Every structure is written in C-alpha cells, then in structure tokens.
Amino acid sequence: MNNLKKIGLSALAGSLVAFSANAGEMSVSGSAGLYMSAADETGKTTWSNSDHVSFTGSGELDNGMTVTFSLELDGDEADDGVVDSHSVKIDTGGSGTITYSGHGGSSVMGGMDDKTPNAYEEAWDSLTQTGTDSVINGAGGNDMIRYDSPSFSGVTVHASMIMNSAAGYGGQYNDFGIVIKPEMMEGLELGMAFGETEATAGTPIDDSTVYVTYAFGPVTIGYQESESDASAASNSDESETMGISYQITDELSVSYNTHEYNDGAWTTDEEYSGVSASYTMGGITVSGHMNEVENRGGSSTAADVEGYELYLGFAF
DSSP, rough: OOOOOEEOOOOOEEEEEEEEEEEEEEEEEEEEEEEEEEEEETTTEEEEEEEEEEEEEEETTTTEEEEEEOOOOOOOOOTTEEEEEEEEEOSSSOOOOEEEEEEEEHHHHTSSSSOOOOOOSSSTOOOGSSSSSSSOOOOOOOEEEEEEEOTTTEEEEEEESHHHSSSTSSSSSEEEEEEEEEETTTTTTEEEEEEEEESSOOOEEEEEEEEEEEEEEEEEEEEEEEEEESGGGGEEEEEEEEEEEEEEESEEEEEEEEEEEEEESOSOOOOEEEEEEEEEEETTTEEEEEEEESGGGGOSHHHHHEEEEEEEEOOO
C-alpha cells in the first residue's frame, strides 16, 4: 500500500495486445510516466521518469484450475535488472488462490499498511519521511508464497510466507490476516493482520494491525492502529492513522489524513498530516497531495517538513 509518492505526468497504456493460443490467453500492457516532487527540506524540485511493460498469460487446466503467469519489465528497476515483478498464480476454482512471487509480491501486512481512505496517497508518503520507517508493514521480499481465500459470507482469509529471505531480512517471515465485510451492513469493512519476522534466530519481531472503514454515500472514513513488538523496547513501534475521503462527483474526490508514529525510543510522536485530491476526465487523471510532518525523528525541536506531489496521467 505506498501510493502517494511523486507529482507527475504519467501515460498509462491499457491492454495493448490480446490474443488466444490453444487453451491459453496472453495479454500485454504498459505505461510510462514523468513525475515531479518537491519538499522544503531539499529546497528543489525533482523530476523522474518511469516506464514498464507487463506480460500476462493464463490457461485453464483439465481439473478446472486456472494458472496465470505475470512478468513486468521496468527499465528503471535497479535492484533486479529490468525485471520489476514476476509471479505464478493458481486459482483453485473454489478454494482460493495461491501465488508464488519470485519478485514484487506483497505480504498480507504490506497490503494493510494503511487502509484509511485517500484520494491519492497516504499522509506519511513522499519526502516528509525521516529516512527511517514511518509505517508498520511487516516484511516483503522475493520468493514469497501467498494464499487468499474466497469470500465466506463476507469473510476472507489471507496468509503469506517468505522462507530464508536474503533480501533485507536474513531469516524467515510469515503473516496472517482476516478481512470482514458484513453482508448485513453495506459499506463496513474490518481487517486485522499479524506477522512475525525473525531476521536473527531467537529474536522474533511481532507486527500487528487492525483497521475499520465505513462508506456511507459519498463519504468514507477510516481508523487504524499498528504495533511492532520486539525484545528491545527501542524496537517496539506504534502508529495510529485516520482518514476521511469525499467523492464530490464521479470525477472528483478529496481526502484528509493523519498519521502518528513512534519507533519506541522517542519521547515524542512524529505527526503527519496530508490533503490529496484526484480528478478524472475521460482518459486523463490529475492528482496531487500536500503532506507535512511535525516532530521529525521524534524530536519536538526538529523543523517541520512539508512536501507535495502532482500527477497528470493519460490512459489509452
């Protein structure tokens, strides 16, 4: 879930090529973008470019299962050559899906890092961060296995696992989550997730998050609390997040979000706030946000930092 990142111009291509071969199907899509971001901590405006092309192929097996392979090539991806993500997903045809992500997969905690509603990006995103973690999102990495269940009366179960990850964790990681959308109360969503990282044998770090969102008419509100508990008190992090979004028209939406974070060693919480907006007109989308952080790095004497992003996107 890290979306509010750059002010920019993005050209998004929809499905460019689609054809069938035997029992399978192959599609190709792509995008290109130009982004601009700025923050008063740097005193300058930054531009960047991104581009990618995605290949997706799927086919149905004789037993009713569907297998889908996805590969994304990204010329800007420095950590894995030109391959940004690749995965194999098996839809069991009634018992859920199993996904193996060789690169670019999202864990359950990672997908629930901030579920509060926003029109563009989170309040803690962009250049307002301290350089340390500002959100509790478990772990991610290559060679991840994930399971997502079908809905049982509005309840879905999710789990992911990384064994012996060498990419930033050194050990293993697993998490588990539940999402509830009560059928008797339309618009209400509750979710929780728990994860355990063991980068060092015998010293696990337990992550947890719980959130609730409710949509009524054009308004959606959300609240979320997260914790990361370790044997050392200085590694026991906490965060609290709130957000409200308003769909003014079918094309225009706005939101306001707040986020407080403490890494366990601070006497003062970092306090983030941000407003964002998005407008879509045909195949053109204009979005942006302005974020601010107070008590940066847990210091009440640190200067406040403000940053903004703008985004202009074309879909075709």
